Amino acid sequence: MNVLLDNLSLYGQGLLGTVELTVYSSLLALVLGFLMAAFRVAPVGSLRAIGTVWVNVLRNTPLTLLFFAVVLGLPRFGLVLPFTLFAVLALGCYTSAFICEAVRSGINTVPTGQGEAARSLGMSFPQTLGDIVLPQAFRSVIPPIGSTLIALAKNSAIAGAFSVVELLGVYKPLSERGYSIIWTFVWIAVGYLLVTLTISALFHVLEKRYGVAR
Amino acid sequence: MTTALYDVPGPRARQRHRLYGIASTVVILAVLAGIVHLLFTTGQFTAAKWTPFTYQGIQDLLLRGLGNTLRAFGLAAVLSLAFGAVFATGRLSVHRAVRWLSTVVVEFFRAMPVLVMIFFIYVALKAEPLVALVAGLTLYNGSVLAEVFRSGINAVERGQREAAYALGMRKTQVMTQILAPQAVRAMLPAIISQLVVALKDTSLGYLITYEEFLHAGKLIASNLDYDLPFIPVVMIISPIYIGMCMLLSWLANWVARRQRRNPKVEAVEVAAPEPGTLLPGGTRPPAK
Numbered sequence: 001m002n003v004l005l006d007n008l009s010l011y012g013q014g015l016l017g018t019v020e021l022t023v024y025s026s027l028l029a030l031v032l033g034f035l036m037a038a039f040r041v042a043p044v045g046s047l048r049a050i051g052t053v054w055v056n057v058l059r060n061t062p063l064t065l066l067f068f069a070v071v072l073g074l075p076r077f078g079l080v081l082p083f084t085l086f087a088v089l090a091l092g093c094y095t096s097a098f099i100c101e102a103v104r105s106g107i108n109t110v111p112t113g114q115g116e117a118a119r120s121l122g123m124s125f126p127q128t129l130g131d132i133v134l135p136q137a138f139r140s141v142i143p144p145i146g147s148t149l150i151a152l153a154k155n156s157a158i159a160g161a162f163s164v165v166e167l168l169g170v171y172k173p174l175s176e177r178g179y180s181i182i183w184t185f186v187w188i189a190v191g192y193l194l195v196t197l198t199i200s201a202l203f204h205v206l207e208k209r210y211g212v213a214r
Numbered sequence: 215m216t217t218a219l220y221d222v223p224g225p226r227a228r229q230r231h232r233l234y235g236i237a238s239t240v241v242i243l244a245v246l247a248g249i250v251h252l253l254f255t256t257g258q259f260t261a262a263k264w265t266p267f268t269y270q271g272i273q274d275l276l277l278r279g280l281g282n283t284l285r286a287f288g289l290a291a292v293l294s295l296a297f298g299a300v301f302a303t304g305r306l307s308v309h310r311a312v313r314w315l316s317t318v319v320v321e322f323f324r325a326m327p328v329l330v331m332i333f334f335i336y337v338a339l340k341a342e343p344l345v346a347l348v349a350g351l352t353l354y355n356g357s358v359l360a361e362v363f364r365s366g367i368n369a370v371e372r373g374q375r376e377a378a379y380a381l382g383m384r385k386t387q388v389m390t391q392i393l394a395p396q397a398v399r400a401m402l403p404a405i406i407s408q409l410v411v412a413l414k415d416t417s418l419g420y421l422i423t424y425e426e427f428l429h430a431g432k433l434i435a436s437n438l439d440y441d442l443p444f445i446p447v448v449m450i451i452s453p454i455y456i457g458m459c460m461l462l463s464w465l466a467n468w469v470a471r472r473q474r475r476n477p478k479v480e481a482v483e484v485a486a487p488e489p490g491t492l493l494p495g496g497t498r499p500p501a502k
Contacts, residue, residue: 043220046235050242060410061452062417062461068428069448076444077252115218125220133219154327161421168330173336181338185330192327
């Protein structure tokens, strides 16, 4: 218990770092994921190919390898950015592949009649997708996107090992100061549970509000 | 590929799509060319950076790293399958205490970041890196697999279980001889996909200095004698890593496709899409 009370600000910083990483990477992942999903169902063949390659490569890349390449590799090309930005980039791109797959399978759950009706009204592909299909797909992709974002919050722990300020990194200064390691980790675990449970509660509300009635 | 999202393109739409296709291809090629140019101008293809890889010692280091990665993956895969089987059975148990305990264990380990568990075992319990890595992966992937197994067993038709009980089988016999084989068959793609996650996560061993593939790369890259061949190391390691994971993902897809193959739908050929019926007096657009 003392570990937490004595180092409240340290834990607070770590938790804030994790939340920040999670929020920014989620936004990047959502934008990229929706874009790639649109690419994957587009009528233009080369856009489809781009989407497919993006998803298949990133889904099969170990996140540590991605961090290794981005955080340690990009500076060698003279691209020096804060570590947090690199981490957001790596996490966002990695997660966007999973968001894309969730969205694409959501698009497939929309009855084909909807797309056909839109086309028969003379709507173009962007109109059909953006005005008719995606809003309906959105309702059924809330739960899978929620679990993807929870996975993102958990994956953000890897960033801590690449010298980004976040919750897992808190253990190092604390173990140097001689606090009980077990309790240090217990409170780190509680912090992560706090973040993941918040996301899950948020998506529960979203699903109640917008989800498909079953 | 047929889709409800857009009409079968006519001649003008096809032309437009070709234009978009060419434009996006050009953009992609430009980006790729930019990257290659960047690699050349920063001297990543100079002989000095690549000769180290012809040395026996470096090759051995990389291969040893790959071997260690595969060893950790193999151990974690087998142990997490066992862990998953035990806790799935626990969650389906008739005894409330066992069910409750298994639920708590599975839900807890599913909610924890796998890296936190690995660090906890490595730092707090002072385990060997390999033990910490395998234990962390087993706890996490085992818990996910437990849920996969459980939903698989619940998805087996109820009549199967009832028929087995009606034949006088015991509950262990029903589970091992009737439910588990059918569930595993249905869940095989999901199980293999989870093993891909385990394979990807073996790279976390790098963070606790387990001497796996990425760690071997790091050792080579940080060896000052070779003028820091960091980018060549990434260019060698990532195709191998990604290739291994893709191979396993492809296996999962192949199994899933095999299962979907159903004699009822296999024989039916769906006609290719074509432009709709012509109005009287209309002429068919030229074929592509």
